[in-house]
Amino acid sequence: MALFLSLKVALAATVVVLPPGILLGLLFARRSFPGKSALETMAYLPLVLPPTAVGYLLLALLARDGPLGSRTLGFDLDILLSWKGAVLASSLMALPLVARTARIAFEGVSPRLESMGRTLGMGPLRVFKEITLPLARRGLLAAGVLGFSRALGEFGATVIVAGNIPGKTQTLALAIFNDLQIGRDEEAQLLVGITAALAFVAVWSVEFLLRRPRSRA
Amino acid sequence: MSDGIKLDLKVPLERFTLELSWETGERWLGIFGHSGAGKTTVLETLAGLRSRATGLIRVFGTTWLDSARGVCLPPEGRGVGYVPQDALLFPHRNVLGNLLAGAWRLPAMENRRPSPERVMEVLELTPLRDADVADLSGGEKQRVALARALCSGPRLLLMDEPFAGLDLPLRRRILPYLLRVQEEFALPTLYVSHDATEMKVLSREVAVLAEGRVLARGRPDEVFLQSSILPMVLEEGFENVQEGTVREAKESGFLLEWEPDLCILVPKGDLKSARKVVFGLRAEDILLALRPPEGLSAQNVLPGVVRGVREELQGGEAAGPVLVSVATGRGGRALVASITRQALSRLALQEGVQVHLVFKAQSCRVLAAR
Structure with a gap:
């Protein structure tokens, strides 16, 4: 049960985090603008902040009287203490990793190849679609897998925003904690085994994706 | 003059400001000079890749740049065929895929776009049609880069020492391809090189560039004999x-x-x-x-x-x-x-x-x- 919930949350979080992550990566790799380093630092903050601090900030944002709370907006976003809260928390925690990996992926694409595309008659959007995106493909896939893995293991922010409700918001990471707390060591071991296997596959595929391909796949 | 090229350029560079004034009715042009003279800058400016360039570029009746009137066509609107020194082939496409990369050209230029089949025939690339560009030799890469530029149906071909990376015998073997391209597609070409022999074969009018300034301009066989230019050529011997x-x-x-x-x-x-x-x-x-x-x-x-x-x-x-x-x-x-x-x-x-x-x-x- 916790496994499926975890997969669902992590997948949803990956879907949520990829567009802004890729956009930020592109921005950081290709543009210079005032306040760039400030924005970059902000985007990377969840990487170093204690997850519980991020969770607290989200909670403050979404609490009834917070800027995005039900009383301020006039309706309830229904995020707190639901699986959507887990998605939100883990995608925010995954954002730095995704943005950073995407940035590196885009930096690996020579701007001169993009210029070449322009001289051949492609507009900027077409260049992005025909040249930048295909050439950064492997790195972006790696960004996705890393984001997924990060979301899968997320604990601190999730427990604050979504709570630890078995069957509803209790993901693998939370379930392990739970089982340990109440002394169900065997269940905990099983769950640890499952997460280890998932993590192994994820890290291995990232290594595979980021290795320089000798020829096209 | 609607059927010629008019340049009046200023491009600030790190060590000097490139200044170039050139008006000509010739279609096969060359820029000669040692490395660091600003040759590549001229080509990139023409291609629209230098945002700091100011002045005027008018090519066969179309204004590409006129900073006084705020005109500056983006690279994709100029219709150049740029063949850079390092080929810059798209690594995620095979040879044919590279040749088709310029198929996005404006429809107005459609009619003068030669078919990839014909271009491959002229440049003897047909057997390599489906090859991965990573597997090509240096000379083949350059030919593919040239073919890609030709297939996009450009108004002006820009060639930046396309063979600088190749050894001399190979360069001489590729020269005939360039002549064949000149004859077959009759494209106006700006050819940049520090090889006086190539320049004499390929261009009708040449500008000699040093430190961003034009030292001399004229027919290659005459220009290279001028006493101020001769020492630049003599290093490799006069041919x-x-x-x-x-x-x-x-x-x-x-x-x-x-x-x-x-x-x-x-x-x-x-x-x-x-x-x-x-x-x-x-x-x-x-x-x-x-x-x-x-x-x-x-x-x-x-x-x-x-x-x-x-x-x-x-x-x-x-x-x-x-x-x-x-x-x-x-x-x-x-x-x-x-x-x-x-x-x-x-x-x-x-x-x-x-x-x-x-x-x-x-x-x-x-x-x-x-």
């Missing part, structure tokens, strides 16, 4: 580049019609027949004689009249070899011979003196034939 119509394919070589009643024998290489031959003849391979020589092993003896003597000056002192330009035959087609200072005074050569040019057929290098 005459000439074209001749084949009158007869003999056992020993092609007999080229040079001037009326005057023929030159050049080696055949591995060719069986040809209509026209472009050949190079190094200035130091030509001997000068005051009287018609007899009993020679060399097969080519041309009578002529000294038209000019060019001494190279180094720090105000006369040094190195002397270049003697000789008008041959009735038409006065010129060849340049290089002799020592001592020989110059011994023969008392000066303008108007009658001489005979002597050179071996084997000294003529066939650069291209068709």
Whole structure:
């Protein structure tokens, strides 16, 4: 049960985090603008902040009287203490990793190849679609897998925003904690085994994706 | 002038500001200069890749840049075929995929876009059609880059020392492809190189660039003889580049019609027949004689009249070899011979003196034939 919930949350979080992550990566790799380093630092903050601090900030944002709370907006976003809260928390925690990996992926694409595309008659959007995106493909896939893995293991922010409700918001990471707390060591071991296997596959595929391909796949 | 090219450019660079004014009706242009002279900058500015460039670019009636009126076409709106020094092939596409990369051109240019099949035929790329670009040799990569530019149907071809990375023999082998492209597609071309021989073969008008400024401009065979330019060329030796119509394919070589009643024998290489031959003849391979020589092993003896003597000056002192330009035959087609200072005074050569040019057929290098 916790496994499926975890997969669902992590997948949803990956879907949520990829567009802004890729956009930020592109921005950081290709543009210079005032306040760039400030924005970059902000985007990377969840990487170093204690997850519980991020969770607290989200909670403050979404609490009834917070800027995005039900009383301020006039309706309830229904995020707190639901699986959507887990998605939100883990995608925010995954954002730095995704943005950073995407940035590196885009930096690996020579701007001169993009210029070449322009001289051949492609507009900027077409260049992005025909040249930048295909050439950064492997790195972006790696960004996705890393984001997924990060979301899968997320604990601190999730427990604050979504709570630890078995069957509803209790993901693998939370379930392990739970089982340990109440002394169900065997269940905990099983769950640890499952997460280890998932993590192994994820890290291995990232290594595979980021290795320089000798020829096209 | 709607059918020509007009440039009036200023591009600030790190070490100097590139300044170029050029108005011409010629279609095959060259920019000659050592590395760091600003040659690539000119091409990138024309391609629209230098945002700091100011001034005017007008190409065959279309204004690409006019900073006074705030006009600046983006690269994709200019219709250039850019062949950079390092080919810059798209690694995620095969050869054909690269050739088709320019298929996004504006429909207005559609009609002059040659088919990829034809381009591959001319550049002998057909067998490589489906090859991965990572597997190509240096020369093949450059040919694919050229083909990609041609397939996009450009108004102006920009070639940036496309063969600088290749060794000399390979470069000479690719030269015929360029001539074939000139003949087949008749595209206006701006060719950048620091190889004077290539420049003489490929361009009708050349600008010599140093430190971002034009030192001289004009027909390549004349420009390269100017005393301010000569030292730049002499490092690699002065080479005459000439074209001749084949009158007869003999056992020993092609007999080229040079001037009326005057023929030159050049080696055949591995060719069986040809209509026209472009050949190079190094200035130091030509001997000068005051009287018609007899009993020679060399097969080519041309009578002529000294038209000019060019001494190279180094720090105000006369040094190195002397270049003697000789008008041959009735038409006065010129060849340049290089002799020592001592020989110059011994023969008392000066303008108007009658001489005979002597050179071996084997000294003529066939650069291209068709």
